[in-house]
Amino acid sequence: MSASLHRQKSSAAPCAPSLFDPVQAGELALANRVVLAPLTRNRAPDAIPTALMAEYYAQRASAGLLITEATAISQQGQGYADVPGLYGTEQLDGWKKVTQAVHGAGGKIVVQLWHVGRVSHTDLQPDGGPPVAPSALTANTKTVLIKDGVPLFVPTSAPRALHADELPGIVHSYQTAARNAVGTAGFDGVEIHGANGYLLDQFLKSGSNQRGDDYGGSIENRARLLLEVTRAITGAVGGGRTGIRLSPVTPANDAFDADPQPLFDYVVRQLATLNLAYLHIIEGATGGPRELAERPFDYAALKAAYRQAGGQGAWMVNNGLDKTLAEQALADGADLVAFGRPYIANPDLVERLKRGGPFNEGNRATYYGGGAEGYTDYPALA
Ligand code: 8OZ
Numbered sequence: 001m002s003a004s005l006h007r008q009k010s011s012a013a014p015c016a017p018s019l020f021d022p023v024q025a026g027e028l029a030l031a032n033r034v035v036l037a038p039l040t041r042n043r044a045p046d047a048i049p050t051a052l053m054a055e056y057y058a059q060r061a062s063a064g065l066l067i068t069e070a071t072a073i074s075q076q077g078q079g080y081a082d083v084p085g086l087y088g089t090e091q092l093d094g095w096k097k098v099t100q101a102v103h104g105a106g107g108k109i110v111v112q113l114w115h116v117g118r119v120s121h122t123d124l125q126p127d128g129g130p131p132v133a134p135s136a137l138t139a140n141t142k143t144v145l146i147k148d149g150v151p152l153f154v155p156t157s158a159p160r161a162l163h164a165d166e167l168p169g170i171v172h173s174y175q176t177a178a179r180n181a182v183g184t185a186g187f188d189g190v191e192i193h194g195a196n197g198y199l200l201d202q203f204l205k206s207g208s209n210q211r212g213d214d215y216g217g218s219i220e221n222r223a224r225l226l227l228e229v230t231r232a233i234t235g236a237v238g239g240g241r242t243g244i245r246l247s248p249v250t251p252a253n254d255a256f257d258a259d260p261q262p263l264f265d266y267v268v269r270q271l272a273t274l275n276l277a278y279l280h281i282i283e284g285a286t287g288g289p290r291e292l293a294e295r296p297f298d299y300a301a302l303k304a305a306y307r308q309a310g311g312q313g314a315w316m317v318n319n320g321l322d323k324t325l326a327e328q329a330l331a332d333g334a335d336l337v338a339f340g341r342p343y344i345a346n347p348d349l350v351e352r353l354k355r356g357g358p359f360n361e362g363n364r365a366t367y368y369g370g371g372a373e374g375y376t377d378y379p380a381l382a
Contacts, residue, residue, distance in 0.1 A: 016331035019323070019353060023064065023335055025314035026240030026277025028108055028188055030064035033330065034350050037318050037340035038067045038112040038191070038245070040083060042144065042151070042369040047072065047085035049094030054101040055376050059347035061107030064336065067191050067243075067280075068098075070114035070198075073177040074170075075126050077199070079116030079156075081146040082369060086111060086177045092185045099186035110189040110243060111181045113174055113233075117199030118159035118208070119143060119253050125157075132166070133159035134202050134209040134216065139254040141197070144368065151369050164213050167225060170199075175232040182237045189241030189277055192230060196286050197253025200226045201246075204263060207256030219266045227270050239275035243316070247282035248302070249295040260297060265305040272311030279306060280316040280338060287340070290320050303333065323353050348380040355381070 017023070020032045043053060057066055072078040072085040085091045095111065102109045118133035121143050125131055142153045162170075174192070181187040194200040202208040203225045209216045215224050234242050247255070248264040257263055268279060283299055284290035303315055317329045318338035326337040339349060345362035346352050352359055366374020 016327070017335075019326055019330065019337065020350070023314060025065070025336065026189070026242070026275070027238065028065065028110075028241070028277050030108060030336070031062075031106075032064040032350060033336050034063050034353065035316060035318075035336050035338040036060050036063045036066040036343050037338035038069055038193070039340055039344065040069050040080065040368065041375065042080060042082040042146075043371070043375065044082050044084035044094075047078065047083065047088070048090050049084045049098055051097060052372060052376060053084075053094070054098045057098050057109060058101035058105045058107070059376060059380070060343060060349070061102050061105035062348060062350045063107065063343075066102060066107055066109040067338070068109065068111045070112045070193050071095075071177075073113050073115055074173045075124075076132060077115030077117075077173070078124050079120035079131070079198075080144045081124070081151070083114075086113070086181055086185070087173070092180055095181070095185035095187070099188075103186070108188045110191050110241075111185070111187045112191045112193050112245070113177050113181070114193045115170065115174070115199040117202045119156055119198055120159075121145060121154060122157045129160075131157055131159040132162045133199075134162065134211055136161045137208055137210065139197065139208070141253045146369065161211070164215065167215065167228075171225070171228050171232045174229045175236050178233040178242070179236045182241060189243065190233060190237060191280065192226075192233060192242065192244040194226050195245045195247035195252075195282055196250060197255035200229065201255055204267070205255055205257035205260075207254070207258070219263050222263070223267050223270065226267065230271065230274060230276075234274050234276070240277050242274075242276050243278040243280055243313070244271065244276060245280040245282065247286055249284065249292055249297045250282055250286045251292075251295075252286040260295070261301070264297075264302055268302055268306040268311065269309040271313075272306050272309035276311075276313040278314040278316050278336060279311070280318060283317060283319045286319065288320075300332070323356070326353075344374075345378045347378055351381055
């Protein structure tokens with residue numbers, strides 16, 4: 001919009017961008033504001049991305065940005081059967097085929113960097129040891145193993161508390177994964193998984209962090225690991241290629257904080273100094289209600305805290321949004337909208353949103369694990 005047109009309209013409500021308008025997120029020049037949210041699909045045997053995964057992501061390349069499924073930065077960071085990793089040569093080679101396919105189809109793709117912390121099982125850990133966590137508190141949640149080809153939901157194993165002297169190694173694993181993601185696998189950037197009750201969220205939240213050292217207790221201490229990881233990654237690949245996902249009140253994977261507003265206001269004020277490409281906020285319960293009566297949270301205040309502290313990254317919102325809610329989010333000042341489940345069954349979601357539908361329904365039975373069925377066989381519009 002020209003400056004003069006903008007002035008003419010300034011007495012009315014400022015006009016919101018459309019979902020289909022381009023936007024800059026740090027160094028990422030995005031063709032539109034529709035984002036593929038990270039979706040775990042458990043189709044990477046031995047943690048190695050496959051040609052089928054390359055096809056799946058390339059089918060969705062008309063999104064302004066694709067965020068991969070959560071991807072383990074180390075074997076210790078792995079918590080589910082057949083999720084991909086980013087710490088071995090074959091894994092990086094597999095991802096390279098994915099990024100080449102997406103770029104060939106005109107898309108942009110970042111990889112979500114994941115350490116599950118306590119949400120794991122001894123069967124998935126190095127030498128069958130216990131999963132690691134801020135404190136030795138078992139998460140009341142389940143993970144998925146695959147036995148004889150059949151997915152099996154099992155309770156997570158009791159974790160051991162990390163020693164403070166192990167934390168630099170974890171920060172280093174994140175940094176190495178980020179560097180290899182951009183430098184070797186060809187990703188446009190990375191998203192730090194700071195949400196949904198995994199390691200970084202476990203450190204943030206009082207329900208899972210009872211440490212008495214510099215990484216537990218006060219808000220500043222609980223946020224320390226997440227901020228150290230973020231600084232290490234931005235130092236390696238640049239803030240403009242780094243995003244982060246947060247979920248202030250989700251109960252996913254037994255996440256709980258007694259007072260999330262000041263905690264997350266602090267976190268985003270600190271992140272504001274790192275020139276990130278974007279902040280990705282899950283509003284409410286991941287995959288569930290957008291508002292939780294027992295866990296109120298002011299997302300507008302969170303965004304204001306970030307902007308007041310100088311944060312210029314794109315503001316991405318997510319969780320249960322349809323076209324109307326997504327447009328409302330943009331009108332309320334979000335820059336990007338991430339769609340999860342709608343993207344499972346609608347590879348050409350951007351075009352379908354433009355036309356107002358129709359939308360395919362996803363088959364839950366094929367969300368996790370399996371092959372092409374329920375993965376790459378959903379039709380695009382003619
Ligand atoms: C569904 C199943 C397994 C993992 C998340 C990475 O919630 C996940 C996940 C989702 O962030």
